[in-house]
């Protein structure tokens with residue numbers, strides 16, 4: 001494994017999603033790699049991987065000043081939503097995770113264009129960041145249009161699963177928010193089933209209409225626009241962290 005490469009993750013060598021990460025890396029041209037080499041170091045998060053420090057890191061340590069709140073977007077794609085949120089909320093430090101190098105390059109261009117300082121980047125798996133963070137450190141977590149992994153044999157690759165929901169719950173502040181958006185109905189159903197089984201989140205919606213509209217002050221992403229062009233509507237699940245202990249799936 002090349003440890004100089006910012007796109008390595010702890011998952012390399014496993015047989016599912018990581019192959020895709022490897023594939024993403026090989027698609028970069030030399031010019032794109034140079035751009036990343038030049039601009040990424042300023043914004044890249046260095047996770048402390050010492051076992052005794054996992055689960056105890058403060059997001060403030062990854063920024064050059066303290067912010068009022070911290071938020072995380074997993075799989076930011078081209079960074080449209082992340083840039084919009086960071087511009088609108090200068091009091092909040094935003095962490096973005098994305099293993100796709102061209103997306104990271106696009107975000108870096110946006111950071112420079114808008115002269116932002118409140119974004120930090122992890123070029124890899126969102127779980128690396130969640131696992132590193134101390135309890136109750138994020139006020140918001142965004143998962144927008146996650147890969148649906150349509151085939152049944154690939155469902156285990158979906159980001160929403162029992163373990164990841166418990167991990168997300170751990171890092172959110174009391175009453176912190178988790179926003180899931182998808183245009184893929186079976187993935188929305190899958191997510192609702194897992195959320196209900198977990199007992200860890202409350203769905204903030206009075207009616208079906210509430211699921212169909214994005215939150216106010218929304219920043220549309222490339223995948224959202226693609227879904228709209230292709231006639232698929234999006235479900236926005238606004239989830240609020242509940243207190244209490246973690247319930248295992250299948251137990252009453």
Ligand SMILES: C[S@@+](CC[C@H](N)C(=O)[O-])C[C@H]1O[C@@H](n2cnc3c(N)ncnc32)[C@H](O)[C@@H]1O
Pocket residue numbers: 074075076077078097098099100103124125126127144145146147159221222223224
């Ligand atoms: C369908 S795209 C959506 C991108 C973006 N959120 C949007 O709405 O345009 C899913 C993205 O999630 C990223 N991704 C997949 N698994 C991830 C993980 N475990 N951690 C971080 N990003 C991930 C992929 O590289 C991809 O860019």
